[in-house]
Amino acid sequence: MTDLEFMDRAEAVLRAIEANCDRINDAGDADIDNQRVGGMVTLVFPDRSQIVVNLQKPLHEIWLAARAGGFHYKFDGQRWMDxxxxxxxxxxxxxxxxxQARVALAFAA
Known part of the structure; x- marks a missing residue:
């Protein structure tokens, strides 16, 4: 995958996260604050815990940091897999x- 292909696919993931947060907040009581700065999205939950998703362009990976730990994802041709x-x-x-929200949430591409 080229750097340009990575950025196109990875940016689509960040946009999907933002859209999912908007949908979740409009549909229920989850109240997730999402903040985007460049290639990073930070989700802040009511208890002030956070999930950070950021792009690692040199590695062609997306990293997710949550209370449970840190995770790395690579595109396998169809999906972003750990x-x-x-x-x-x-x-x-x-x-x-x-x-982290203590309520069932569903994020999708």
């Missing part, structure tokens, strides 16, 4: 965000 076999990015984001 480099240590822990699953797909949006499924993982949904799981970690649900834990």
């Amino acid at each position: 480099t240590k076999g822990q699953g797909e990015f949006f499924a993982s984001l949904s799981r970690h965000a649900s834990e």
Whole structure:
């Protein structure tokens, strides 16, 4: 994958995260504050815990930092998959965000 292809795909992930936060906030009581600065999105939950998603252009990876730890994702041609076999990015984001928000949340591409 070229740097340009990575940035196109990775930027789409960040836009999807922002759109999902808007949808979640409009539909329920989760109240997730999302802040975007360049290639990084920070989700802040009511208990002040955070999830940070940022792009690692030199490695062609997306990194997710949550209360549960740090995770790295590479594009496999179809989806962003954890480099240590822990699953797909949006499924993982949904799981970690649900834990931190204490309510079931669903993020999708």
